[in-house]
Amino acid sequence: MDARLTFLELPEHRLYAPDESPTEPPVVRLRDFTRAFGANTIIDRLDLDIHPGEFVALLGRSGSGKTTLLRTLGGLDDAPGQDVSVPSSRAVVFQDARLLPWKRVWRNVVLGLKGENQRERAHDALREVGLGHRIDAWPLTLSGGEAQRVALARALVREPRLLLLDEPFAALDALTRLKMHGLVLDLWRAHRPAVLMVTHDVDEAIALADRILVLDGGRIAAQERIALPRGERAELTHLLRSKLLGILGGTATSDAVIPFPQGGH
Known part of the structure; x- marks a missing residue:
């Protein structure tokens, strides 16, 4: 196996090997984070760092706590009294x-934003996702892929330091999904936010992320760091898929290798 690719089954709360610790302060920092609903503990004493410009994919079985974690990081759920640090942007x-549906595309993009030149800002964001020509369209006239592009434009116009993706391509057909992978990588390279993407798709995680985390029982059970450029990962797909599905409790059902978005890290 390539020396740049290492699979780690982590001790409790250990996310970085000593020689891999980034020097920049994290944009996301959780320490001993716990989320429980009654007697049901969803997140159990979780430690997590995400650094500037890092693209992290989060895998886990249903009920493992992925959505709960994302909602906390997105500010949708409060975390009173907890050691949770996330950027305001x-x-x-x-x-x-x-x-x-009652607002044109450009007004959806700038929804809730303050300041001047909102139409121009929306147009710039829409051009980045290839929809500058749809600025005045009604949402119900958009395809599923176009609607998700508008959602990406709405996120990017806010210039976030942290971009959270909650299974954003799950409802798209296979070809549109691959196109969206390439678009997301292009936007990530251009803007360099930290990204946390929740997904059930192991191949998608391998294709897009710098680091893959597996959440199990409310804790990080394992991680995979991928130093190979995205254009050079195809031959490792089956190996990584098998390992990650083993952690997730599934089995690989296909030997098919999906095409990977091209480019570097």
Whole structure:
């Protein structure tokens, strides 16, 4: 196996090997974070750092705490009395684009923003996602892929330091999904936010992320760091898929290798 690719089954709360610790302060920092609903503990004493410009994918079985963690980082759930540090500049893209059908596309993009030149700002963001020509369209005239592009534009116009993606491509067909992978990587390279993407798709995690985390029982059970450029990962797909599915409790059901978005880290 390539020396740049290392699979780690982590001791409790250990996210970085000593020689891999980044020098920049994290934009996300959780220490001993716990979330419980009655007697049901969803997140159990979780430690997590995400650093500037890092692209992290979060895998886990249903009920493992992925959505609960994302909602906390996105400010959708309060965390009183907990050691949780996240940037004020953050944005969330959900599986459902959540566009308001009674507002034109550009007004959806700048929804809630203050300041002048909002139409121009919306147009700039829409051009980045390839939809500058749809600025005055109504949301109900958009395809599923176009609606998700608008949702990305709405996130990016806020210039977030932290971008949270909650299974944003799960409802798209396979070809549109691959195109969206390439778009997300292009936008990430251009803007360099820290990204946390929740996904059930192991191949998607391998294709996009610098680091893959597996959440199990409310804790980080394992992580995978991938130093290979994204254009050079295809031959490792089956190996990584098998390892990650083993952690998740599933089995690899296909030997198919999906095409990977091209480019560097």
